[in-house]
Structures are given as C-alpha cells and as structure tokens.
Amino acid sequence: EPEVTQTPSHQVTQMGQEVILRCVPISNHLYFYWYRQILGQKVEFLVSFYNNEISEKSEIFDDQFSVERPDGSNFTLKIRSTKLEDSAMYFCASSVLATQYFGPGTRLTVL
Amino acid sequence: KNEVEQSPQNLTAQEGEFITINCSYSVGISALHWLQQHPGGGIVSLFMLSSGKKKHGRLIATINIQEKHSSLHITASHPRDSAVYICAVRADSNYQLIWGAGTKLIIKP
Numbered sequence: 001e002p003e004v005t006q007t008p009s010h011q012v013t014q015m016g017q018e019v020i021l022r023c024v025p026i027s028n029h030l031y032f033y034w035y036r037q038i039l040g041q042k043v044e045f046l047v048s049f050y051n052n053e054i055s056e057k058s059e060i061f062d063d064q065f066s067v068e069r070p071d072g073s074n075f076t077l078k079i080r081s082t083k084l085e086d087s088a089m090y091f092c093a094s095s096v097l098a099t100q101y102f103g104p105g106t107r108l109t110v111l
Numbered sequence: 112k113n114e115v116e117q118s119p120q121n122l123t124a125q126e127g128e129f130i131t132i133n134c135s136y137s138v139g140i141s142a143l144h145w146l147q148q149h150p151g152g153g154i155v156s157l158f159m160l161s162s163g164k165k166k167h168g169r170l171i172a173t174i175n176i177q178e179k180h181s182s183l184h185i186t187a188s189h190p191r192d193s194a195v196y197i198c199a200v201r202a203d204s205n206y207q208l209i210w211g212a213g214t215k216l217i218i219k220p
Contacts, residue, residue, distance in 0.1 A: 043197065045207040056205050089152050098142050098201060102154040
C-alpha cells in the first residue's frame with residue numbers, strides 16, 4: 001500500500017541553523033500539507049500546497065518557513081533560522097481530495 | 112475559545128468495555144476526521160465523515176451536523192486500542208484541518 005514517507009526521522013540542530021525536512025507524498029496525490037506538534041500540545045496546521053503553490057498558510061508559517069516541491073516527488077519544508085520553539089514533531093500529509101494520509105513525522109530538536 | 116473540543120481528555124477502561132469519545136466543534140465544516148496517534152507519534156486516519164455514520168471493524172463514528180457533534184465508539188476494546196484519538200475538522204471555508212487536543216485512551220487487560 002502506498003504511503004507517505006519523511007526523512008529524517010529525527011533531526012538535531014543548533015539554534016540559528018537552517019533545516020530542511022523532506023517528505024515524499026503518495027504519487028498520485030495533488031494536495032500536500034505540513035503540520036507540527038509541539039510536545040504535549042495539539043497538532044497545528046502550517047501550510048497546504050496545491051498546483052505548485054501555497055494554497056493556505058497559518059499564522060505560524062511566517063517568513064522563516066518555506067515549502068517547495070523541487071522535483072515532482074519530494075515536498076520539503078525549510079526553516080531558515082531555527083529557534084528553540086521550533087522544536088516539535090513535523091508531519092507531512094498528502095491527499096487526492098479530502099482524506100489526508102500522514103507520514104510518520106520528523107522530530108526536530110533545536111538546541 | 113477552542114474551535115474543536117474533545118471529551119474526555121483521558122480515559123482508562125478495562126478490556127472488553129464499550130468506549131465513547133466525543134467531539135464538539137463551533138465552526139461550519141465540510142468534513143470531520145477521526146485520527147489515531149500511536150505512542151511513537153505516527154498518525155493514522157480512521158474516518159472521514161460529513162454526515163451519518165461509518166463503521167470499520169470495531170470502530171464506529173457518528174456525526175450530527177445540526178448539533179455540531181461527533182462520537183467515536185470502540186466496541187469490545189482491546190489493549191492494542193490504547194492510543195490518542197484525535198478529532199479534526201475541515202472548515203467549509205478552506206482546506207486546513209483544525210485539530211482537537213486528543214483523548215488519551217488506555218485499555219487495561
């Protein structure tokens with residue numbers, strides 16, 4: 001069964017460094033999403049992406065964040081200059097229509 | 112005010128018990144999702160509902176659009192059902208999911 005994959009599973013970085021989180025959505029899916037979950041808190045929407053552009057973004061998704069679909073298969077989330085409060089689990093999801101399929105997540109730890 | 116409220120926050124039950132988890136929301140929605148989050152963090156989509164009732168194995172999900180309320184039921188609960196169950200709604204104005212805080216379910220043998 002096709003699944004969404006994410007790499008790396010765990011990323012440790014120093015404050016101020018750039019990180020790129022990678023996702024490979026299910027191949028025939030059209031909509032792509034990033035969510036984050038700070039430890040002990042609820043999942044929060046970051047951004048959705050369709051037709052090679054951002055379709056929606058939340059207040060969390062400020063200028064430090066960007067998304068890209070560089071090669072038709074990968075979907076990446078870049079954080080330009082990480083802060084301590086960016087430490088969280090980041091989930092990628094993809095969908096054809098409404099049902100979203102989630103990746104296993106990348107745990108980002110900012111030191 | 113939270114747009115999606117779940118109850119209870121925590122639920123511990125004995126194996127075999129019938130489990131009900133509730134979700135209330137305050138926004139207009141196009142769909143409601145029930146998801147399961149395992150202790151390792153992975154998220155699995157269980158149901159997507161826009162009306163009525165859906166059943167998958169021992170899981171049943173219902174939604175009442177007029178009352179803005181949904182329930183997730185687990186029949187003949189088993190320790191492997193232990194997880195966090197999350198309700199998330201898709202607002203009718205956009206594509207994003209608005210998530211509840213989750214219900215942590217523990218089923219004891």
